[in-house]
Amino acid sequence: xxxxxxxxxxxxxxxxxxxxxxxxxxxxxxxxxxxxxxxxxxxxxxxxxxxxxxxxxxxxxxxxxxxxxxxxxxxxxxxxxxxxxxxxxxxxxxxxxxxxxxxxxxxxxxxxxxxxxxxxxxxxxxxxxxxxxxxxxxxxxxxxxxxxxxxxxxxxxxxxxxxxxxxxxxxxxxxxxxxxxxxxxxxxxxxxxxxxxxxxxxxxxxxxxxxxxxxxxxxxxxxxxxxxxxxxxxxxxxxxxxxxxxxxxxxxxxxxxxxxxxxxxxxxxxxxxxxxxxxxxxxxxxxxxxxxxxxxxxxxxxxxxxxxxxxxxxxxxxxxxxxxxxxxxxxxxxxxxxxxxxxxxxxxxxxxxxxxxxxxxxxxxxxxxxxxxxxxxxxxxxxxxxxxxxxxxxxxxxxxxxxxxxxxxxxxxxxxxxxx
Amino acid sequence: xxxxxxxxxxxxxxxxxxxxxxxxxxxxxxxxxxxxxxxxxxxxxxxxxxxxxxxxxxxxxxxxxxxxxxxxxxxxxxxxxxxxxxxxxxxxxxxxxxxxxxxxxxxxxxxxxxxxxxxxxxxxxxxxxxxxxxxxxxxxxxxxxxxxxxxxxxxxxxxxxxxx
Ligand code: SF4
Numbered sequence: 001x002x003x004x005x006x007x008x009x010x011x012x013x014x015x016x017x018x019x020x021x022x023x024x025x026x027x028x029x030x031x032x033x034x035x036x037x038x039x040x041x042x043x044x045x046x047x048x049x050x051x052x053x054x055x056x057x058x059x060x061x062x063x064x065x066x067x068x069x070x071x072x073x074x075x076x077x078x079x080x081x082x083x084x085x086x087x088x089x090x091x092x093x094x095x096x097x098x099x100x101x102x103x104x105x106x107x108x109x110x111x112x113x114x115x116x117x118x119x120x121x122x123x124x125x126x127x128x129x130x131x132x133x134x135x136x137x138x139x140x141x142x143x144x145x146x147x148x149x150x151x152x153x154x155x156x157x158x159x160x161x162x163x164x165x166x167x168x169x170x171x172x173x174x175x176x177x178x179x180x181x182x183x184x185x186x187x188x189x190x191x192x193x194x195x196x197x198x199x200x201x202x203x204x205x206x207x208x209x210x211x212x213x214x215x216x217x218x219x220x221x222x223x224x225x226x227x228x229x230x231x232x233x234x235x236x237x238x239x240x241x242x243x244x245x246x247x248x249x250x251x252x253x254x255x256x257x258x259x260x261x262x263x264x265x266x267x268x269x270x271x272x273x274x275x276x277x278x279x280x281x282x283x284x285x286x287x288x289x290x291x292x293x294x295x296x297x298x299x300x301x302x303x304x305x306x307x308x309x310x311x312x313x314x315x316x317x318x319x320x321x322x323x324x325x326x327x328x329x330x331x332x333x334x335x336x337x338x339x340x341x342x343x344x345x346x347x348x349x350x351x352x353x354x355x356x357x358x359x360x361x362x363x364x365x366x367x368x369x370x371x372x373x374x375x376x377x378x379x380x381x382x383x384x385x386x387x388x389x390x391x392x393x394x395x396x397x398x399x400x401x402x403x404x405x406x407x408x409x410x411x412x413x414x415x416x417x418x419x420x
Numbered sequence: 421x422x423x424x425x426x427x428x429x430x431x432x433x434x435x436x437x438x439x440x441x442x443x444x445x446x447x448x449x450x451x452x453x454x455x456x457x458x459x460x461x462x463x464x465x466x467x468x469x470x471x472x473x474x475x476x477x478x479x480x481x482x483x484x485x486x487x488x489x490x491x492x493x494x495x496x497x498x499x500x501x502x503x504x505x506x507x508x509x510x511x512x513x514x515x516x517x518x519x520x521x522x523x524x525x526x527x528x529x530x531x532x533x534x535x536x537x538x539x540x541x542x543x544x545x546x547x548x549x550x551x552x553x554x555x556x557x558x559x560x561x562x563x564x565x566x567x568x569x570x571x572x573x574x575x576x577x578x579x580x581x582x583x584x
Contacts, residue, residue: 024557044570052577139485141514145573153559155509188480192506222506 002252003294003296004159005225009073009249011135013117021158022142028151031095031112032059033120035102037068039078041121042085043285044144054089055150061093061111062086063102068359070097081150100332100358101300103127107210108334110241124300124382129213129225130206131232132248134194136223157194157222158250160256164199166266171416173310174208175302175380175400178215179271181263183281191220193258200265201226207306208237214301215382218278263343270415272378273398276386284403292379292397295320295408297348298329298356298362302380302401305338311405312344314416320352321411327369330358346406351408366389367404378407421497423535424462428475431449432508434458435479435487438583447493455491462538468495469539473529475501485515492517492568498537500544502526516568520544525551538550539564 003011009018013027034041042049054060062082070076079097086094095105103124105111114117114132118125121143128135138152146152152156168177184198197209197217204212209226216224226232228248236246270284297303297311308328320326328348330336336358339345347354356362362369363381365388371377373393384396399407402416409419428566434457436450444450455462472491478501479487488511490574491499499520518539523542529535533547544553556564566572 022554024560026559045573048574048577052581139514140513141569142483142510145514145569148573148577153513153563188505191480192509220506 001256002254004194004257005251006134006157006159006223007195007255008251008420009115010116010154010156011132012249013397017117019156021156021157022190023156024153025156026151026153026337027117028056028147029119030116030319031061031106031118031120032143032146033061033063033102033106033122033125033240034080035072035122036075036082037121037140038062038085039081041140041143041146042081044140045148047147049072049074049089052148053171053367054091057090058092059150060091061101061102061106063095064097065099065101065105065359066364067366068097068357068361069237078326097359098333098357100330100334101303101360103214103300104303104331104335107131108332109238110239113236113241113246114232115246115292115368117255119146121177123217124214125218126221126223127210127214127300128179129216129223129237132226132228132250134223134225137217157192159192159194159196159255159257160221160261161196161198161257162263163260164197164201164204165262165264166200167203168265168268171314171402171420172268172270173176173400173402174204174211176268176271177232177265178212178262179273179281179398181261182279183271183274185219185261187218187277187279188220188409190216192223195219195224197224197226200233201264202229204231205306206231207304215278218382238245270403270417272403272413273384275384275395275397278384278398284399284413284415288415290413291323291376291411292378292413293406294369294371295326296362296369296377296379296381297326297328297353297401297402297404298331299360299379299381300331301382303329303331303358304335305342305344307401308339308344309342309349311401312347312401314420315347315351315409318351318409320408324408324411325349326353326408327356327362328353328361329356329361330332336412362389364388378404378413380404421471421535422467423529423531424459424466424470424472425529425531426472426474428502429477430458430474430479431480432459432484432487432531436484436490438484440486447489450486450490451493454487454494466494466496469497470495471497471535471536472499473501473526475526476503478504479512480505485511488512488515488517498539500525513563514569516564516566516571518564520553521555522551525553542568
């Protein structure tokens with residue numbers, strides 16, 4: 001019997017010829033990602049770190065992104081502590097304030113490659129399935145133990161196979177697709193599972209796949225993954241990664257799945273996830289006319305140059321509606337530079353947009369763009385939980401960059417196909 | 421020893437109300453609120469060595485670790501359920517709380533029956549009837565016995581350097 005992607009990865013990493021879903025294996029992940037929470041993680045094992053050191057400094061990646069530049073004295077002190085830690089233990093893969101959101105940085109710097117096993121103390125670590133890695137979030141206790149031993153345990157997950165057919169229509173994006181999937185199977189529809197994407201994926205760019213894999217955890221998945229096809233290979237060559245550096249993995253055609261699903265892409269329409277659950281998904285038309293005071297374009301889900309390009313295309317020479325704020329939150333410095341070169345940032349700023357530094361800020365309500373009671377925000381992020389953007393009495397709607405841009409133009413939730 | 425028996429889909433809010441998430445994090449602060457909305461009797465009379473038996477999807481919901489920390493702190497010997505939610509399962513092992521997936525045993529159990537647990541060999545005896553469950557691998561039992569992942573890691577490191 002064949003093996004799934006997850007079974008193959010864990011067999012390889014555990015040095016076995018075969019493993020099956022449900023089995024527990026111990027192995028050494030290729031990467032351990034931490035962000036601003038590295039300060040709290042290293043605190044848990046401060047004594048042991050002095051005694052035993054970091055097991056594998058090259059396994060560790062730290063990106064400062066959640067509260068950057070520092071929000072207050074406490075976060076500043078946390079950053080300082082992390083910089084000292086990085087110095088003391090020779091952590092090479094350290095990215096300071098302004099580089100970007102950790103997940104984007106992991107992928108664009110080639111720190112995760114096909115066939116790798118990556119863990120991170122952040123739930124959206126699953127994003128790296130875009131480049132054929134098995135990637136999943138872990139808790140802080142586990143990250144602390146990993147620093148000391150370089151190793152942890154995994155229960156090999158069951159798998160779900162999703163077949164994609166045909167192409168997405170104009171102005172309908174990967175975000176609308178993943179919202180459709182989550183709306184159909186529910187926020188726990190893929191609980192504990194590894195989700196594999198098969199079928200007509202050659203129409204989906206790396207950015208599209210990133211958006212989809214990023215939201216894997218919002219359907220409960222442990223990871224969500226695409227094969228290392230020509231698109232992935234082209235992307236890796238583009239960022240200077242040699243072919244010899246990675247070994248892709250994909251499922252056997254006769255592997256066993258817990259469930260198989262088919263989505264016809266040409267039937268997908270712009271979708272919106274309404275408060276306060278990500279699976280509360282309906283077509284944009286059902287929210288027509290709902291007023292929004294803030295529009296957030298960015299985050300690790302949709303803050304790449306291609307997202308700004310789409311938004312700029314929708315907005316054109318027009319202006320953001322009075323009474324509405326448009327925030328631009330690039331996923332990384334490199335994506336910001338690309339969007340600047342393309343002229344899309346200029347377009348969005350001239351329209352009235354406010355450019356924020358690459359990072360997380362408003363996405364988790366840390367700072368910059370926190371909402372007031374009674375306000376409503378339409379955002380390209382991945383979570384609309386109550387209080388997520390810093391205020392329990394505010395509402396968050398999730399949508400694609402095209403829908404967010406169209407809504408910024410009118411000040412109301414708007415179908416992008418109606419304004420272009 | 422007492423057996424506490426509950427149904428399917430016991431979520432983390434039932435185990436520990438979300439409204440206390442940011443005010444209680446130490447075991448002693450958590451204890452009085454354990455299972456508050458599900459069974460007010462629990463926090464009052466639970467004792468070390470007690471066992472919880474439950475249905476499907478035990479521990480679903482948020483990723484907060486207080487329910488696990490609390491159940492561990494009051495000395496729950498193990499939770500036996502038909503299935504567990506993913507984050508809860510992982511957090512429990514990392515905090516040293518033993519979870520056992522044994523759907524037949526849960527179905528067989530009737531209030532008043534004796535329960536005897538032997539995780540080392542993967543056996544539960546309920547009212548004289550024996551049930552097998554996949555024995556947790558030695559490393560997982562090792563983590564649970566050590567009292568959690570951090571303790572386990574500390575011991576492992578000490579052993580390693582001791583041997584040098
Ligand atoms: S941008 Fe938002 S979702 Fe992404 S890592 Fe930052 S806080 Fe998390």
